[in-house]
Amino acid sequence: MKPEFDSVVFDLDGVITKTAKTHSAAWKKMFDGYLKEREKKHGEPFKEFTQKDYLEYVDGKPRYDGVASFLQSRNIDIPWGSPGDAPGKETVCGMGNQKNKAFMEVLKNEGADTYPSTAELIEELFRAGIKLGVASSSKNCKAVLQAVDLEKYFGARVDGVVSAELGLNGKPEPDIFTKACEILGSTPENSIVVEDAVSGVQAGAKGNFGLTLGIARKDNTEDLRKNGADVVVEDLEEIHGLAGLNKLFKENQ
Ligand SMILES: O=P(O)(O)OC[C@H]1O[C@@H](O)[C@H](O)[C@@H](O)[C@@H]1O
Structure with missing residues (x-):
């Protein structure tokens, strides 16, 4: 199967790690x-x-x-x-x-813990050659990724430190997601944003990403939908891996 998208940009806190x-x-x-x-x-x-x-x-x-x-x-x-x-x-x-x-x-x-379903998906996407980025407002992003040993999977990290250096606007503006895409050599149309925060799904929608996937960790499905998420799940295990993600991406075009 050739995926319809070529990159995925993940938020960190509350999406990859339980640090929210x-x-x-x-x-x-x-x-x-x-x-x-x-x-x-x-x-x-x-x-x-x-x-x-x-x-x-x-x-x-x-x-x-x-x-x-x-x-x-x-x-x-x-x-x-x-x-x-x-x-x-x-x-x-x-x-x-x-x-x-x-x-x-x-x-x-x-230390920090990962959400197992996110860690599994990251590994599967990486093996399938999908480009991966992390876009986080946090200046602690690098330290957290290192604490859970996931830094190696990401070709782009645009976090609070990088944003300050480059003068990027924070979420709800889309800058950090679009910058991650650019570093990965991809475009928002061919990319997926994965986010758990209202300000993050707003950024995904404003940036015209091919799919903005919301994760409702806090019983806030409706809020995420209203603010720009195309699809909302409670945990990424509901996605059923790369094949499921590809299907959602296709349906959203
Ligand atoms: O203070 P930091 O680590 O730079 O993080 C900034 C923000 O980073 C976000 O990822 C978190 O959702 C927020 O809760 C946090 O305030």
């Missing part, structure tokens, strides 16, 4: 701590950072964009600061850096 939960827990720890401080200092009643807040304002976005977007939702206006700000400084960057400290601690102590 690690990110979300680190965000909660940081934001709840900050909101409690504000209650003490300014008398603002504490309202916790919820999973809904994570999905709506933070998931999939570059680190500081996530901070800014959540704070805006609570009408909290603080200076942006700069990436060198000490963790915990009351700036967007300082708060993002604080969250990153928490994330890195967990990664160091507990």
Whole structure:
């Protein structure tokens, strides 16, 4: 069988590795701590950072964009600061850096796990000669891929570090996916995006990818559909490997 597509670009956290939960827990720890401080200092009643807040304002976005977007939702206006700000400084960057400290601690102590169905599909696609890319907002992408020993399968990695170097827009803009395609020598029309975040499926749709495949890990099938996913599954095992993926791609043309 000759596949109808020639490349697949995967998101990392929540698609390849189970690290979306690690990110979300680190965000909660940081934001709840900050909101409690504000209650003490300014008398603002504490309202916790919820999973809904994570999905709506933070998931999939570059680190500081996530901070800014959540704070805006609570009408909290603080200076942006700069990436060198000490963790915990009351700036967007300082708060993002604080969250990153928490994330890195967990990664160091507990490592990361893959979703077995994604790891199997990656291996099958790789063996079949499909070009593979990873497009992640995370600056920890390389460390996470190395922790699960999957770096070798990817011909392109466009992550938070590469995006900053190249000045690319973060999700929901399609830049990091289209850049990964370009590095792989492919085009969006001949490629598939695999994503679990609303901002990520929006990026796939905006970039006119041949197929934007959503993975609803958080019971959010409808949200992913509404925001641009052509097909939504709860786990990639429902796809039935390369043959199944090829069928979905064909049906979507
Ligand atoms: O702070 P990092 O590791 O650069 O990651 C930025 C974002 O990366 C995304 O992949 C995660 O979905 C977000 O939760 C995270 O905030």
